[in-house]
Amino acid sequence: GRKYSVPGMVLIILLPMIAAINLVAWLFSWRRRQVLRKAKQPDPNYSTDEAEGMESVESMLIDISTLRAATEDFAESNKLGEGGFGPVYKGTLLSGDEIAVKRLSKSSTQGVEELKNELALVAKLKHKNLVRLIGICLEQQERLLIYEFIPNRSLDLILFDEEKRQKLDWETRYKIINGVARGLQYLHEDSQLKVVHRDLKASNVLLDMNMNPKISDFGLAKIFGRDQTQGVTNRVVGTYGYMAPEYVMRGNYSVKSDVFSFGVLVLEIVMGRKNSDCYNSHQSQDLLTTVWEHWTAGTVLEMADPSMNKSDALRCIHVGLLCIQGNPTDRPMMSTVAMMLGGDTFSLPAPSKPAFYSTNAGANSSTGSSMSIPSVQARS
Incomplete structure (x- = not known):
């Protein structure tokens, strides 16, 4: 038979292999283009x-x-x-x-x-x-x-259920508070994007198998430029009880709007109680007002679960009150919040009367409930 040199034999073996690899790569690429083209096919419901x-x-x-x-x-x-x-x-x-x-x-x-x-x-x-x-x-x-898939589902299903709430000992609640704080800090300050979530609430905090929190639902989130401090919208969409006053009243939102929502969430986690619709003067006294009145009376820990670490719980309540100040500039950044939560070595400023504070149940809020509130599209 014919004799081939060593280089010739190598070529005879390699060329079919290279051709086969190229064919497989082309078929894979073609399949991916077909899937993408199918996904992009126009129909009456898909722009x-x-x-x-x-x-x-x-x-x-x-x-x-x-x-x-x-x-x-x-x-x-x-x-x-x-x-x-x-x-x-x-x-x-x-x-x-x-x-x-x-x-x-x-x-x-x-x-x-x-x-x-x-x-x-x-x-x-x-x-x-x-x-x-x-x-x-x-x-x-x-x-x-x-x-x-997050097996323990959303925080609200456990926190606001009297029986299931027993799963949330103080160590778990403290872990959830700190985890949400770190997630928000990442969105606001540490990620490649500067993101305002705009709908932080207990039902948008998911809990994994070890009860670690994960922030979800970014449908309303907005990307800010690095130097941008505020956005404005004529269409206010959010969840009653968590929206900051400047957003409800004027459509202004910023990272400080998320800080307000975080403050509400912290107070809910510590107290095990949902904040009511503080924008509606016909509702019973909201959580923010109740916590503030107990804070000024020195009885705020009486509202909390007696099994909680008193020092940590008091610090979380203090941080929560700082986060729900009526003026956005008075609220801390999330990096500062994370440090405040981190230990007793960080000195906390005294909080002022929070947003939506009412002097008695059913009274108008001194920070804006008596103002004309624009149409708000509430989310569940």
Whole structure:
């Protein structure tokens, strides 16, 4: 037979292998383009504008068939809950990994904007106290966001349930407060983006297997320029009881608006009680007023769980009151809050009367409840 030199033999062996590798790479690339093209197909409910920026997250695309199998075709038994965006389902992938699938309601117009906003943000934010986005699906007129599954669900389901609240000993509550503080500090000061969440509340704090908190739901979040200090909107959207007065009254929002929401959340966690609608003068006395009155009377610890560490609980209440000051400039930055919570060596300034304080139950707030409040779109 014919004799080949060693280099010739190497070429004979390598060339088919290289061709095969190139073919596999081309097929893989073609398949990915097909999936992306399917996700971008225009339909009456899907604007091509929604596909802007999808190229950067192409690797996060998940087939609708995978998600239907994981959730048993979005079975009601797998439904975890429902918010302004739409329902959320639990799913299990073939790998055994558990996921949470947020499904945009087809009747939701605002939800489309919130999905785009959340996708643009969460894919770029990575912190242990923020919920992790795993993937997206934009097929068959579906708009789905896929997250890591957080087994203990949201804080409000435990904190505001008298029986379940027993799980929240002081060590756990303190861990949740500090974890949320670190997550907000990352959003405001430490990430590649400067982000204002705009809807921090107990139901948007998820708890993992070890009760570590993860901030979720970035549908209303806004990205600020590094030198930007404030944003203004004519459309005030948020949750009663957590919104800062400058946002409710004038549509102004900033990182200090999130600080206000954090202060409310801290007081809720320490007291185990939900803040009422402090913008409605017909409601009973809200949590902020009650805490302030007990603070000035020196009896605030009587409101808290007796099993709590008194020194730590008192410090958390003090920090919470500093965060809910009526003037945004009087509220600390989250990096300062984290240091305040960190130990007794950090001296705390005395708090002033908080926002929405009313002198008695049912009275108008001295900081603005008697003002004309614009139309506010409340979220559940």
